[in-house]
Amino acid sequence: MKKLRGYAVLILMILSAGAVVLSGCGAGGRQGTDTSSITVGVANDIDSMDPNKTVSAGTRELLFNVYEGLVKPDSDGNLVPAVASAYTVNEDASIYTFTLRDGVTFHDGTPVTADDVVYSIERCADASSGNPLAPAFSSIASVEAADEKTVVITLHEGDSEFLSYLTTAVVPKNGSDYENHPIGTGPYRFVSRTPGDNIVLEKYDGYWGDGTNGGNPAQIASVTVKIVTNADTIVTNLKGGSIDLFLHLNSTQASQLGDGFTVAEGTMNLVQALYLNNAEKPFDDVRVRQALCFAMERTQIMEAVSDGGGTALGSSVYPAYRKYFMPSLADAYPTDTEKAKQLLSEAGYPDGFRFTITVPSNYRQHVDTATVLKEEFKKIGVTADIEQVEWETWLSDVYQNRSFSATVIGVDAGTLSATALLGRFESSAENNFINYSNADYDKTYAEALAETDDEAKTALFMRCEEILSEDAANVYIQDLPDFVGYSSRFTGYRFYPLYVCDLTMIRPAGDAAAQ
Amino acid sequence: MVIDMTGILNWKTESGKTNWYLVLGTGITGFVLSLIFIGLLHPPYDIEAMDTAHKFAGGSLRHLFGTDNFGRDVFSRVLAGGFTTMKIAAGTVAVGLLGGVLIGAVTGYFGGLTDELLMRINDTLFAFPSVLLALVIVSLFGSGTSHVIWALGIAFVPSFARMVRSEFLRYKNSDFIAGAKLQGAGALRIMTHHILPNAAPVLMSSVMIGFNNAVLAEAGLSYLGIGVQPPEPSLGSMLSEAQSYLVSAPLYAAGPGLMIIFMVLGFSLLAEGMSREQLSGAWF
Numbered sequence: 001m002k003k004l005r006g007y008a009v010l011i012l013m014i015l016s017a018g019a020v021v022l023s024g025c026g027a028g029g030r031q032g033t034d035t036s037s038i039t040v041g042v043a044n045d046i047d048s049m050d051p052n053k054t055v056s057a058g059t060r061e062l063l064f065n066v067y068e069g070l071v072k073p074d075s076d077g078n079l080v081p082a083v084a085s086a087y088t089v090n091e092d093a094s095i096y097t098f099t100l101r102d103g104v105t106f107h108d109g110t111p112v113t114a115d116d117v118v119y120s121i122e123r124c125a126d127a128s129s130g131n132p133l134a135p136a137f138s139s140i141a142s143v144e145a146a147d148e149k150t151v152v153i154t155l156h157e158g159d160s161e162f163l164s165y166l167t168t169a170v171v172p173k174n175g176s177d178y179e180n181h182p183i184g185t186g187p188y189r190f191v192s193r194t195p196g197d198n199i200v201l202e203k204y205d206g207y208w209g210d211g212t213n214g215g216n217p218a219q220i221a222s223v224t225v226k227i228v229t230n231a232d233t234i235v236t237n238l239k240g241g242s243i244d245l246f247l248h249l250n251s252t253q254a255s256q257l258g259d260g261f262t263v264a265e266g267t268m269n270l271v272q273a274l275y276l277n278n279a280e281k282p283f284d285d286v287r288v289r290q291a292l293c294f295a296m297e298r299t300q301i302m303e304a305v306s307d308g309g310g311t312a313l314g315s316s317v318y319p320a321y322r323k324y325f326m327p328s329l330a331d332a333y334p335t336d337t338e339k340a341k342q343l344l345s346e347a348g349y350p351d352g353f354r355f356t357i358t359v360p361s362n363y364r365q366h367v368d369t370a371t372v373l374k375e376e377f378k379k380i381g382v383t384a385d386i387e388q389v390e391w392e393t394w395l396s397d398v399y400q401n402r403s404f405s406a407t408v409i410g411v412d413a414g415t416l417s418a419t420a421l422l423g424r425f426e427s428s429a430e431n432n433f434i435n436y437s438n439a440d441y442d443k444t445y446a447e448a449l450a451e452t453d454d455e456a457k458t459a460l461f462m463r464c465e466e467i468l469s470e471d472a473a474n475v476y477i478q479d480l481p482d483f484v485g486y487s488s489r490f491t492g493y494r495f496y497p498l499y500v501c502d503l504t505m506i507r508p509a510g511d512a513a514a515q
Numbered sequence: 516m517v518i519d520m521t522g523i524l525n526w527k528t529e530s531g532k533t534n535w536y537l538v539l540g541t542g543i544t545g546f547v548l549s550l551i552f553i554g555l556l557h558p559p560y561d562i563e564a565m566d567t568a569h570k571f572a573g574g575s576l577r578h579l580f581g582t583d584n585f586g587r588d589v590f591s592r593v594l595a596g597g598f599t600t601m602k603i604a605a606g607t608v609a610v611g612l613l614g615g616v617l618i619g620a621v622t623g624y625f626g627g628l629t630d631e632l633l634m635r636i637n638d639t640l641f642a643f644p645s646v647l648l649a650l651v652i653v654s655l656f657g658s659g660t661s662h663v664i665w666a667l668g669i670a671f672v673p674s675f676a677r678m679v680r681s682e683f684l685r686y687k688n689s690d691f692i693a694g695a696k697l698q699g700a701g702a703l704r705i706m707t708h709h710i711l712p713n714a715a716p717v718l719m720s721s722v723m724i725g726f727n728n729a730v731l732a733e734a735g736l737s738y739l740g741i742g743v744q745p746p747e748p749s750l751g752s753m754l755s756e757a758q759s760y761l762v763s764a765p766l767y768a769a770g771p772g773l774m775i776i777f778m779v780l781g782f783s784l785l786a787e788g789m790s791r792e793q794l795s796g797a798w799f
Contacts, residue, residue, distance in 0.1 A: 232758040252584075256762045303567035304585045361741065364759065371745045372585065375565050386744050388658060 035489050035508035037222035040501075041234060041243035043362055044391055045196050045227045050178040051169035052124050052133040055399065055431075057270070057412040057499040061247070062225060065201065065218075065503045067169030067184035070098050070117065070151075075505075077320065077416055077497040079163055080214050083112055083170045083185055084151075092158035093452055096166070098151045104208045106172050107189035114145035119173040121153070135430050136165045136419065158452050164417035187218040187504045199225040201503075209504075219507035220490075231364050238485060245486035245493070247501055250365060251307045254483035261485050266495030268482040269320050270410035271313055271421065272366070274357070274373055274475035277405050279435035282355075287347040289472035293333035294340035295380045296475055301372045305365050310478035315465040316411070316421050318479040320497035324418050324461050329469045330476075340380045352381025355405045358398055361388035365480060366408040373408070373475075399433050410480065412499040418461040419449070425468060434474060441467045537788030543781035547774070551601060554594025562587065562595045563746050571764045580770035584760060589753075593770040596748035597778070603664055603749070604729035608722055610668025611729075615675020616718075620706050622676070623683025634680070637673045645670035645728070646735050658741045667732050671725055678721055682714035716789075723786030727779050734775060750775050 046059035051067045054060060064072075072082040081087065085101035104112045125137035132138055139162070141154045155162060175183050182190045187207045191200040201223040209215020226243055228234055235256045237243045246253075254263045274292065276283040283289055302310045311319050314329025344352060357370045367388060374384040384406075389397070398404040413420035423429055426445050427437035441464060448460035469476070484493050491509040494502060526534055559579075566586035574581045580589035618637065622630040640648065645667070652666035686692060687710065695709050734751030736742035743749040750771040757768035 232755065235762075250759075252759055252763060300565060300567050304565065304570065367745065368584070372565060372567075374746060375563055375585075378563075386746070388741065388744060390654075 038220050038245060038490060038506065039224045039226050039243045041226050041228045041237060041246040043228065043248065048179060049182040060414060061499050061501045064500045065188040066182060066186045066190055068186050069167040069169055071163060071166050073167065073416055073496060073498055075494045075496050093160040094155045094158040096153040096162065100149045101208060104185055105206045106185055107183045107204055109206060110172065112170060112185060114148055114151050116173045117151045117170055118143050118145050120170045124168055134165060134168055157450065159449060160452055161417040161419055164415040167415055188223060197227060216504040218504050223503055229362055244490060247484055249483040249485050251309060251481065251483065254485055257485045260488050262488050264484045264493045266482045267311065267320065268410060268480040269318055269497060269499055270412040270479060271316050271318055272410040272477045272480055275407050275409060275434050276474055277402065277435055278473065280405050282349060282353050285347045286471055287343040291340040291343040291380060292475050293472045294336045295377055296373065297335045297376050298477060301369050302478055304372050305368050306481050309481035313476045313478055315469045315476060317465055321418065323458055326462060326465055329465060332469045337379050344380060354383040356385045356387050358387050358389055358404045358407045360391045360394040362391050369477065370408045402433050402435060416498060422461060422464050425473060436473050438467065438471055534788050534791055536784045536791060540781055540784030540788050543777055544785055547777050547781055550594055551597045555598055558591045558594060560588035560591040562592050562748060574766045581764060581766040583767055589767055589770045592748040592753060593774050596750045596753050596771060597774050599743055599747060599749040600730055600733055603660065603733045604726050606664035607667040607671055607729040608725045610665060611671030611675050611725060612722060614672035616679050618676040619679025620683055623680035624687055624706055637676050641673040646732050649732065649736060653741050658744055660743055663733060663736055663742050667729055679714060682717055683710055686710045686713055720786045720790045723782050727782045730775065730778055
């Protein structure tokens with residue numbers, strides 16, 4: 001008996017070692033032909049089914065398929081009419097008039113009325129319970145249903161960027177508890193959700209879009225979104241066929257897929273940076289923040305994290321915002337250890353300091369980035385401790401309660417307006433989780449909002465970017481390359497300039513009729 | 516408490532057969548320990564120095580197990596990771612043993628209400644898988660090496676406590692204890708000087724098994740990302756990182772994997788060898 005146990009241990013070891021190796025190179029892919037349903041893998045569970053309460057990008061990218069606003073973004077980054085069929089804007093951009101589209105219905109079959117739209121906007125603008133759900137809606141003076149099919153939105157003052165906020169979901173007036181009974185007007189409707197495991201969506205047959213009128217109907221009858229929190233099992237899951245498509249693979253995972261898979265490459269459309277709590281010592285001192293910027297060797301990070309594939313960023317705007325993106329800002333802080341040390345001694349930290357980088361453990365790219373940063377900061381005598389936390393903990397501690405000193409994360413934009421990226425750095429902004437405060441910035445940002453001339457407005461927003469760079473608000477790093485891998489039974493995945501996964505683009509491969 | 520060290524490393528059983536378990540176990544453990552020792556004194560490379568230009572270099576004389584995704588030498592990190600894991604395992608067993616002996620001795624010797632109370636708490640703890648318990652503790656108090664040691668250590672207390680208690684129950688009514696009582700020995704003296712040394716052989720082999728479980732539990736925790744924090748290497752965290760690159764850089768996983776295998780195998784054989792010695796009466 002005893003002898004057997006000794007052998008058993010030995011055999012188990014060898015077997016388990018073998019299993020690890022085999023699981024990596026075996027599994028030639030499921031020979032499935034069923035294309036009426038697809039299983040989409042994502043790294044994180046969604047944080048809320050209520051379209052106005054979610055803060056995570058991963059949730060927004062999925063809810064894009066369930067809810068729609070008066071307008072919605074297309075894959076080129078333009079805003080196209082959705083629930084509305086047409087709109088007019090008056091001269092100083094203070095009155096927006098929308099005509100609702102005929103035949104748009106909620107997932108329960110009831111037609112969308114002007115009252116529903118008014119209710120949806122008022123719900124988000126309501127400031128009675130503290131902060132409004134959509135901070136930008138505080139500029140609304142009134143929203144009225146002129147008749148059954150017309151909605152008029154009047155702003156306190158002109159804002160030509162306002163249209164981009166009207167991607168805000170339209171929900172039914174008589175609905176409640178959107179968290180558990182989500183009802184929208186999108187091409188997919190909600191069926192069920194098992195928190196932490198999956199979300200099931202199915203094609204909504206009553207969808208208004210027919211592929212010619214600006215809306216695309218769903219091509220696949222049923223979508224199961226599966227949450228795969230263990231990043232190491234993604235490739236195995238894809239190859240084994242338990243998921244058909246995975247959103248946001250890294251380059252290593254993408255390269256492991258091989259035959260039977262299509263890999264689409266795009267950018268993540270987010271600003272990856274070492275975000276610093278500007279209200280906390282020592283990061284309340286601009287010299288300290290600049291020192292960290294000078295200490296960073298960006299190429300090292302890009303090489304380690306994305307095989308050199310990312311786009312260097314120097315401020316809070318990523319390249320998909322073609323109009324505002326300023327590539328030169330990435331060179332504002334070339335690696336200069338001496339300069340960094342000098343700045344540190346000027347700030348009163350000649351021997352460096354110690355701080356903690358809090359990073360969500362499920363994002364390998366951010367953890368790896370933090371690891372490289374730690375090594376680079378060592379050279380200027382700064383010690384960074386890395387603390388990995390669960391995603392939910394990160395959201396509540398870092399993002400909502402702002403109790404952190406530094407974190408590596410990617411910040412995305414909810415809409416295609418520059419305000420979506422730059423608005424959070426206004427000192428009183430509700431989502432200003434880094435506690436950034438700069439009177440000059442606030443002033444320039446306010447001017448940009450008030451400006452109606454497009455060129456002047458763009459110039460002011462670019463000035464905001466420059467201020468963030470000069471002020472070293474954060475240690476800006478890169479926009480990561482993004483890969484979406486999916487079984488070759490499907491085709492058509494398309495990247496958006498926003499963090500959006502448009503499921504209607506995905507269709508069975510070889511199905512020409514569905515084009 | 517005197518343990519006869521020559522008795523522990525007795526290569527032959529009473530019947531004259533060579534105790535291969537002990538021989539092999541000592542050999543493998545010695546090999547692992549000397550590797551770790553080399554890594555401590557003179558690591559081939561700085562374990563945190565990055566060189567992304569040479570990431571995923573294959574195995575060569577320069578880099579025995581190649582380099583990882585940051586271009587760090589995997590072999591050096593395996594040596595250092597071995598030490599971290601060993602440190603955690605030793606710490607865990609120490610915490611577990613200390614707590615276990617205290618609770619086991621008190622409950623086993625005195626019995627009564629204290630026994631009932633402590634052992635029911637013990638049973639409750641025992642009902643949880645030890646890694647799950649450690650997981651709860653880590654998420655309450657935060658991650659990091661010292662927290663992992665405490666978390667795993669506390670999770671290991673119940674099994675040690677049970678074992679010690681049963682040993683104390685076995686000896687407390689025996690004649691030599693009665694004799695010691697007649698001579699006027701106090702409870703504390705009886706427990707530490709008379710019962711504990713007799714429980715030592717059984718304890719010794721369960722310490723070895725505990726050591727193994729601790730190595731695996733640490734690997735499990737680090738694998739989940741809540742154990743040792745980067746860039747400090749531990750075998751578990753290295754294995755977890757390496758899994759993403761299993762196809763492109765299989766050597767990366769092989770390094771920490773082999774180290775864990777040798778470590779666990781060494782201690783398993785050692786524990787087996789010791790229990791055989793015990794059975795044959797070599798200790799007495």
